[in-house]
Amino acid sequence: MGAFLDKPKTEKYNSHGEGNGVHFGLSSMQGWRVEMEDAHTAVPELPAPGMSDWSFFAVYDGHAGSKVAHYCSKHLLEHILGASLATTPAGSDSSPSEPPAPVPPTVDAMKAGIRTGFLKIDEHMRSFSDLRNGMDRSGSTAVGVLMSPEHFFFINCGDSRAVLYRDSHVCFSTLDHKPCNPRERERIQNAGGSVMIQRVNGSLAVSRALGDYDYKCVDGKGPTEQLVSPEPAVFEMVRAPEQDQFVVLACDGIWDVMSNEELCEFVKSRLEVCDDLETICNEVVDTCLHKGSRDNMSVVLVCLPNAPKVSEEAVRKDAELNKYLESRVEEMLSRPAEDGFPDLVTVIRNLSTDNNLPTLPPGGGLASKRSVIEAVYNRLNPYKEEDGTGADSECHW
Ligand code: MN
Numbered sequence: 287m288g289a290f291l292d293k294p295k296t297e298k299y300n301s302h303g304e305g306n307g308v309h310f311g312l313s314s315m316q317g318w319r320v321e322m323e324d325a326h327t328a329v330p331e332l333p334a335p336g337m338s339d340w341s342f343f344a345v346y347d348g349h350a351g352s353k354v355a356h357y358c359s360k361h362l363l364e365h366i367l368g369a370s371l372a373t374t375p376a377g378s379d380s381s382p383s384e385p386p387a388p389v390p391p392t393v394d395a396m397k398a399g400i401r402t403g404f405l406k407i408d409e410h411m412r413s414f415s416d417l418r419n420g421m422d423r424s425g426s427t428a429v430g431v432l433m434s435p436e437h438f439f440f441i442n443c444g445d446s447r448a449v450l451y452r453d454s455h456v457c458f459s460t461l462d463h464k465p466c467n468p469r470e471r472e473r474i475q476n477a478g479g480s481v482m483i484q485r486v487n488g489s490l491a492v493s494r495a496l497g498d499y500d501y502k503c504v505d506g507k508g509p510t511e512q513l514v515s516p517e518p519a520v521f522e523m524v525r526a527p528e529q530d531q532f533v534v535l536a537c538d539g540i541w542d543v544m545s546n547e548e549l550c551e552f553v554k555s556r557l558e559v560c561d562d563l564e565t566i567c568n569e570v571v572d573t574c575l576h577k578g579s580r581d582n583m584s585v586v587l588v589c590l591p592n593a594p595k596v597s598e599e600a601v602r603k604d605a606e607l608n609k610y611l612e613s614r615v616e617e618m619l620s621r622p623a624e625d626g627f628p629d630l631v632t633v634i635r636n637l638s639t640d641n642n643l644p645t646l647p648p649g650g651g652l653a654s655k656r657s658v659i660e661a662v663y664n665r666l667n668p669y670k671e672e673d674g675t676g677a678d679s680e681c682h683w
Contacts, residue, residue, distance in 0.1 A: 311563020370399020
């Protein structure tokens with residue numbers, strides 16, 4: 287943990303898909319960190335009997351290695367479904383000659399199944415030899431949304447976050463599990479630990495996670511009473527198809543530099559300009575990098591049937607903004623200052639104080655137009671370095 291590269295790895299992993307009336311896109315990027323430890327899950331149509339009209343999406347932010355995050359991204363859903371279907375009685379009203387039709391879990395069975403699924407996968411991974419003997423000390427947060435035709439089940443364990451945008455505002459967000467939260471601190475202290483520099487025993491920044499078995503071996507305490515607990519917060523909500531617009535799941539590499547409102551306003555404004563969800567997720571990740579995020583970044587955007595649509599006016603305004611930025615950069619570079627050809631940081635600083643600048647994308651600001659600015663700059667820069675990106679980590683927006 288805590289080790290950084292000399293320059294960020296900006297290659298992105300992308301995916302997209304659709305099913306059950308929802309479209310999703312996702313993007314993840316290693317960024318400044320030496321390792322990529324994030325993982326994700328996107329299943330628009332569940333393979334479980336009687337649940338093909340359900341969907342599941344999740345983001346996992348690993349720490350001290352990627353093993354737990356990766357295992358969870360592949361197997362958490364099956365643990366949840368196994369636990370929730372086990373508590374659901376098979377259909378009882380069918381005639382004796384027919385096999386009972388599969389019945390989806392009730393809301394209460396699903397909530398109990400999600401909790402049990404988390405505890406089960408945590409217990410299961412503990413038996414893996416490298417996790418048991420301490421060769422691998424990794425852990426992971428998990429944030430997800432499970433959707434039935436009628437309900438959202440928001441699921442959170444740790445400090446990644448899910449938000450629901452409904453009726454053009456942030457209607458719901460999960461609450462991060464931080465060691466300083468009174469309830470978390472109480473559990474940590476009851477398990478014989480302490481909270482220092484806002485961390486569990488001065489070390490781990492999240493108070494709930496999967497894995498992290500170093501923090502789960504207090505004698506005489508159950509799995510949910512340990513220094514770090516695998517118990518998820520589960521919040522169910524009735525869907526409002528006319529008002530629900532999108533759900534965003536992201537790790538703290540995103541939320542460190544954008545608030546819930548900023549990210550949702552930015553996503554909304556980009557959905558009015560572009561219908562490619564991967565592109566929008568890439569813009570979110572790039573914008574967060576330029577806003578100063580030093581962490582791995584992952585974002586999953588789930589668009590519901592009433593998500594914002596591309597509007598001609600928004601497209602025109604965005605093109606105008608790009609054109610304005612391009613011409614301003616050209617102008618600055620065409621008459622170099624006395625102290626030489628301006629560097630990119632100076633160009634951006636000049637733009638940020640430009641009073642004639644058209645309205646920037648809400649929540650994204652100038653950082654979200656970095657690629658537009660950089661493209662012109664690189665085209666006109668006679669001293670361009672071979673490797674392109676340049677050392678500009680000191681540039682703040
Ligand atoms: Mn992180």
